[in-house]
Amino acid sequence: MLNVKNIQQYYGGSHILRDLSFEVPAGKVTVLLGRNGVGKTTLLKSLMGLVPIRSGSIEFEGRALQGLPPYERARAGIGFVPQGREIFARLTVEENLRMGLASRAAGTPIPPELFELFPVLQQMLHRRGGDLSGGQQQQLAIARALAAYPRLLVLDEPTEGIQPSIIKDIGRVIRRIADQGLGGQKVGVLLVEQYYDFAEELADAYLVMERGEFVARGHGEDMATAGVRQLVAI
């Protein structure tokens, strides 16, 4: 469903993404691992149109996305959960979720499924985002991305700084979305993660990045035998 071919990206003179090609299939979790600063966030920002690529192609469901602004990529069916969550601290949980509906027709209700996935958000609907714990904010950021019923969910380190019980909840939600879809449609997941055990548990497929290049890739069940933990150990 997402088909990326030969993308190259530069920050000024620094060559950050070096000829990357990969696919993210529907109904599967594809995990991207790598140490700090290898280019994972830059890759996600390139997919979302937040930084320009120099060359290569990004196709989603057969449609070329390169050159389109971020809101059109969101409207095409891609939900993005950025690193650090970036929820609106002064808006309520409900208002944050409504922001996620901005690409849908006016008056579209918040999908009730979101509260099944994250019951805590129902309880906190009228609290300000900034008053939630870090883990609850992360759940809100994921729910906001899901509000528009994306067919591709892109997450940048959702476990960073989150307590273990909420990490488990987030893992269950990611698995459920990949297995059961959302709003009757299949969903592919692209997950950037540094927490190896979480990544291994969820991965149907994996990619390992070093200095802007993929140095290993394969099926999730082969991660242990392929020594991926050592490749990303700090």
Ligand SMILES: Nc1ncnc2c1ncn2[C@@H]1O[C@H](COP(=O)(O)OP(=O)(O)OP(=O)(O)O)[C@@H](O)[C@H]1O
């Ligand atoms: N706006 C920018 N301008 C110039 N260089 C940048 C910019 N953003 C990132 N870089 C550089 O690009 C490289 C890749 O950064 P990126 O944030 O994509 O890595 P990452 O793998 O996501 O790391 P982390 O896990 O720490 O977020 C790094 O060397 C970084 O210093």
